[in-house]
Each structure stands twice: as C-alpha cells, then as structure tokens.
Amino acid sequence: MGLPGEQVLGNLKTSKDDKGAQRQAAGLITPAIAGIGVALGCTLAWPLMAFQSMNLYVGLAHCEWILDRAYLLSIVATTVTLALCGIFHKQFDRLLGSAPARYLFPIGMAVCTLLVLGAGNEGTVGTALVTAYGIGTGVFSALFLMNFGAVLGVLSLKQSAAAIAIGYLASTVLFFAFLFFGRFESVLFCASMGPVAAAFLFYGVSSLQIDKKQANALPRQADPEDPAEHRQLLRLICAFGLTMLVCGVSYELSRTLYVQMGQFASSDVAPYAVAQACITTLTAIGSIGVALVLITSKGVRGPEACYRLITTFLLAGALLLPAPMLFPNVPAYLPLAIDVAAFQCLGMGMWILVAGLCRRYQTSCLFAFGLIRAAWSAGPLVGMLIGRWLWYGVGLDVAGAFTAACTCVLLTALMNNFVFTENTLARALSIMPTDRKQRFQDRCRAVIERYGLTEREGEIMIMFAKGRNLPYVQEELCLSKSTVSTHRQHIYQKLGVHSAQEMIDLIQEEKA
Known part of the structure; x- marks a missing residue:
C-alpha cells in the first residue's frame, strides 16, 4: 500500500510537529508503557513456565506423559480459540470490551493452572484434571492474549516497540527465576502470571486513558472497504502467519530433540537456565536496539541486517542438532539455548511488525492479530509432534539427527526465500505508521x-x-x-x- 500523504503533505511539516515528536520520544518509557510491557512479559512467560520446564510436574508419576498431554491439549485449544477470535472479530470486539472479560480471562488462566496440582492422581480423576488443565489454560490464555491485539491497535508504534522490548526482557527474567522454584511454589508463581498481567495491563491502559467505557478504544471492527487495502492486509497476514508457522515447526522440533538429548526431566537444569538466560538476554538486548532503529529508519538496510542475523541463528540452532550425539562432551543445553534465543528474537521482531499492522488497520486489528497468533501457535504443535515421533516412535540416532537438522534448515530456507523475503519485509515496513x-x-x-x-x-x-x-x-x-x-x-x-x-x-x- 502507499505511504499515506507522504508526497502530498511532506512539505507541510512544521516545527511544531518536530517539537511534538521530540517530546514523544523523550517520554517514551513511561510507567504506563512499562506496565503494558510487564503485562506482556507475564503473558509470554506463562507458557514457558507451564510447558517448557518440568517444574510443575516434578515428582509426579508419568510426568512426561502428563506434560505432553497437557501441552498438546493446551496448544490445540489456544490455536482454535485464536483462530475463532480472528474469524469472528466483529463479535469478539464486544466481548473483549465488556467489564467481566477483564477479570474472567486472567482468573480462568489462574484457576486452570492450579488444576495441575491434582494431575498426579491415578485413574479417571487425574486424567480429567490434566484434560481440564490443558484445555482450560489454552482457551483462557488465548482469550486474554487478544487484549494485546486491541492495545497494539491504539498505541503508537514507538510505544508498542518499547512495551514489546520490556515484555521480552521481563519474560526472560521471570522464567529464569521460575526454574529454581520447588513444585508447589512453581505452580503458584505460574498461576499468578495471568492476574498479575491483567493488573499491569489495565493499569497501563487506564493511565494512557484509552479505556473510556471499554477495555480498548478501538473503532468497531470491520473489514477494510478499499479492495486494495483488503488484499494488502490478507497478504501480510498470510506472510506473517506462515513465517511463524514454519519457524515454529523448526524451532519446536529442534527444542524437543534437544530436551530429550539433555534429559532435562531428570537432571539439574541450572546450567541450562543460566545459559539460556544469558544468551537470550544478550540477543534480545541487541535486537531491541535494532528494533528501535527499525521504527525510525527511512531505509530497510537495518531491518534487513537484523532479519539476516536472526535467520542465521535459527540455522545455527538447527545445524547443531547432531552435535550432542557426535560429541558427547558438548552439553545439549548450549545449542538449545541458541535455538530458543533465535526464536525469541524472531518473535520479538514479528511482534513489532504485527503492532504496525494492527495500528495501520485498526478496524481489522483483531482479525489480523487472531489469525497470525493462531498460526504462530500451530507451528510449535506440529514441531513437537514430529519431534516426539522421531524420539519415541522411530528412535533417534545420528542419521536421524542429521535428517531432522536438514529438515529444519530446509524449512528456514523456504521461509526465507519464498514466504517472508526481504521484499515482504520492505512491504511490511512501508505500512508501519511512522510519526x-x-x-x-x-x-x-x-x-x-x-x-x-x-x-x-x-x-x-x-x-x-x-x-x-x-x-x-x-x-x-x-x-x-x-x-x-x-x-x-x-x-x-x-x-x-x-x-x-x-x-x-x-x-x-x-x-x-
């Protein structure tokens, strides 16, 4: 799509506008934006705590089976719920703006998370609790996540970028601390993420005065009337969604195999925790700097360099997959930390692009956000299923590890050359609502x-x-x-x- 009013209004920029932009930049990190960022961090940390650590399941009989079943049910429920929210965005807008939704979604997350305390029961009761835990957390976490689609639709792009950066750093810190808790403390800490996120989110929204009579100040959701705008929106939704779907498959396939190689369910996770926290934090800080340049850059060289760097790390994480089998002295947590860091940085960059899309298409932001996040959730599901099949069904050896690595590299190459190319990145940047x-x-x-x-x-x-x-x-x-x-x-x-x-x-x- 074109650059709105750039050629017509470019020569009408006044000094008053420049001073306003400077004031906006100086006051970017405000308590309200920090609150929204912390809320996002809690929301991003919750699935890591629930399904990428054994803390909630330590001491349970068949703990890996419980984790796998709960994760599978939760991610399916999340994907379906997000897709339905996107498809029925006009109806969901009214639900999202209702007062009960402010409390129902995060409290539902907390209550369903607490059900994992009874997951160790034998027989029908235990199975029912695991099922309710998986499905309930998936549905409520997806519904609560849609709040961020609404908020991103009304924040400026700089505010969104600042909140997203704070969110990713907060999620890293929270997950790092969580890894050292005992089981009971871990369950309580994980369950608190929803209510804490809701409190910070609505503090930020209220402080910015964008929640007058509802949880967001979005215009009523509707499809773009301009056919060209509608086509552009659909193209970008497909590009963003397919990118995270393909990369999610590659990431979760590698992560599942690394976890099994490292036997983190029965070993000390402290070395992995430290490695992941350090690498993820350093990579996130570097990406944050590039992201802040991205939203003010007039060209695409900076964003392209950032994109190439992230895809390089994704390839490195995949190529190192056979290393723990070929070289027993290489701990699995090192390549796993690289894989996790690369995917998190890609996710942070995609969050910023999605924020620009939501801001540009305010009347369709829930439609775009719901469908993109649904595809984003589906990728790890497919990757986990393939990884589990390779490890338990086929039996992974060195040849199988090389095959899995080549598959991940192929998926990343397909994404880089056909799904989300540099031209797609340039087109996405062109619709970002700059000052x-x-x-x-x-x-x-x-x-x-x-x-x-x-x-x-x-x-x-x-x-x-x-x-x-x-x-x-x-x-x-x-x-x-x-x-x-x-x-x-x-x-x-x-x-x-x-x-x-x-x-x-x-x-x-x-x-x-």
Whole structure:
C-alpha cells in the first residue's frame, strides 16, 4: 500500500510537529508503557513456565506423559480459540470490551493452572484434571492474549516497540527465576502470571486513558472497504502467519530433540537456565536496539541486517542438532539455548511488525492479530509432534539427527526465500505508521469526527488527501464519476473549503 500523504503533505511539516515528536520520544518509557510491557512479559512467560520446564510436574508419576498431554491439549485449544477470535472479530470486539472479560480471562488462566496440582492422581480423576488443565489454560490464555491485539491497535508504534522490548526482557527474567522454584511454589508463581498481567495491563491502559467505557478504544471492527487495502492486509497476514508457522515447526522440533538429548526431566537444569538466560538476554538486548532503529529508519538496510542475523541463528540452532550425539562432551543445553534465543528474537521482531499492522488497520486489528497468533501457535504443535515421533516412535540416532537438522534448515530456507523475503519485509515496513503517517491519519480522523462526515465521505476525503485523483477513487471504490464528484462536493461544503489544497491545509492544521 502507499505511504499515506507522504508526497502530498511532506512539505507541510512544521516545527511544531518536530517539537511534538521530540517530546514523544523523550517520554517514551513511561510507567504506563512499562506496565503494558510487564503485562506482556507475564503473558509470554506463562507458557514457558507451564510447558517448557518440568517444574510443575516434578515428582509426579508419568510426568512426561502428563506434560505432553497437557501441552498438546493446551496448544490445540489456544490455536482454535485464536483462530475463532480472528474469524469472528466483529463479535469478539464486544466481548473483549465488556467489564467481566477483564477479570474472567486472567482468573480462568489462574484457576486452570492450579488444576495441575491434582494431575498426579491415578485413574479417571487425574486424567480429567490434566484434560481440564490443558484445555482450560489454552482457551483462557488465548482469550486474554487478544487484549494485546486491541492495545497494539491504539498505541503508537514507538510505544508498542518499547512495551514489546520490556515484555521480552521481563519474560526472560521471570522464567529464569521460575526454574529454581520447588513444585508447589512453581505452580503458584505460574498461576499468578495471568492476574498479575491483567493488573499491569489495565493499569497501563487506564493511565494512557484509552479505556473510556471499554477495555480498548478501538473503532468497531470491520473489514477494510478499499479492495486494495483488503488484499494488502490478507497478504501480510498470510506472510506473517506462515513465517511463524514454519519457524515454529523448526524451532519446536529442534527444542524437543534437544530436551530429550539433555534429559532435562531428570537432571539439574541450572546450567541450562543460566545459559539460556544469558544468551537470550544478550540477543534480545541487541535486537531491541535494532528494533528501535527499525521504527525510525527511512531505509530497510537495518531491518534487513537484523532479519539476516536472526535467520542465521535459527540455522545455527538447527545445524547443531547432531552435535550432542557426535560429541558427547558438548552439553545439549548450549545449542538449545541458541535455538530458543533465535526464536525469541524472531518473535520479538514479528511482534513489532504485527503492532504496525494492527495500528495501520485498526478496524481489522483483531482479525489480523487472531489469525497470525493462531498460526504462530500451530507451528510449535506440529514441531513437537514430529519431534516426539522421531524420539519415541522411530528412535533417534545420528542419521536421524542429521535428517531432522536438514529438515529444519530446509524449512528456514523456504521461509526465507519464498514466504517472508526481504521484499515482504520492505512491504511490511512501508505500512508501519511512522510519526508523520500517524499524525496524518489521526488528523484525518479528527476532521471526520469534527465536521460530521459520513463513513464514505471520510474514506473519499482521505484518498483525495493522499493525492489520489478522481479516476483512481472511482475505480477503487467501484463508484461512478458523478457519485464521487457529488461526494467530493459534499465534503468541501461540510469543511467549508473550495479545493483539494484547502482541504489538505485544513487537515494539517487540525489537532490530532
């Protein structure tokens, strides 16, 4: 899609705008943004605690079976719930904005997590508790996660990037601390993540004054009316979703095999915890710096370099898969930490791109966020199933490890060359609402609201303000020439202007 108003309004930038941008940058890390970031960190740390550690299952009979069954049920429930939220985004918007949803989703996460305390019971009771634990946590965590799609739709891109960076660092710290807890303390700590995240999230949302009568200030969810915009949105959803699906398969396949090689279920996890925390934190800090440059960069060289670096680490994690079998002195937690760090950094970069997409398509942000996150969740599910089949069904040897490594490398190469190429990255960056674009869009919305333009008149006004001519508007909206001309005349009358330039001047002078 084009750059909104850049060519038409580029020469109208005022010193007042520059000072406003400087003030915004200086006050980026506020308590409200930090609160939203910590909320995201708790949300990201919860599945790591629940399903990427044995802390909740230590001492239980058949602990690995319980973990596998709960993880499988939870991730299936998460994927299905997120997909349904995305498909039925217009209906879910009303549910998300209701007061009970603020408390129901996080409390549901906590209660269902506590069910794991009874998972060691023999017979039907134990099986029922494991099933309820898996399905319940999957559904409630997915519903709560959708809050972040709503919040990202109303935050500026810089605010979103800051919150995401804080979130990833917070999740690393929380998971690192969690690995040293006993079972009972681990269960309580994991169960607290939902309510704590909700408290921080709604503190941040309230402090930013974006929750007037509902949990978000989104416009009513609807599909884009512009066919070109709709096609662009669908293309980016497919690109983002398929990227995380393919990379998720590769990541979880490698992680599952590394975990089995290292026998972390029965050994000391302290070396792995320290290695993962250090590597993930250092890599995340480096990626945060690139990400902050990304959202202010006019070119694509910086983002491309970051993307290449992350994919290189993904390939390294996959290529090292046979190493623990070939060289017994190489501990499995070292390549596993690299694999986890690379996927987390890719995830953080994707969160920023999704934030830009949600901000750009506010009326479809829940649709985009739900479908992308559904694909994001499905990848690890497929990877885990393949990894478990290789380890338990086939029996992994050196040849099998090389085959798995080659499969992961092939998946990463396919993603890099056909699904999410550098051209896709450039197209994604082009729709990111930078300061100038965002001010233009906010001013257009303010003018539409102030002068009482209809939805169609507002749409046509924005297209003319972007420099589109009458034939373009006519073709894009499938309207006759006379209809577009009549709408334009009504717009001019309501605004009290006589030309496109006067309309642009009015928009530029409007306070967003």
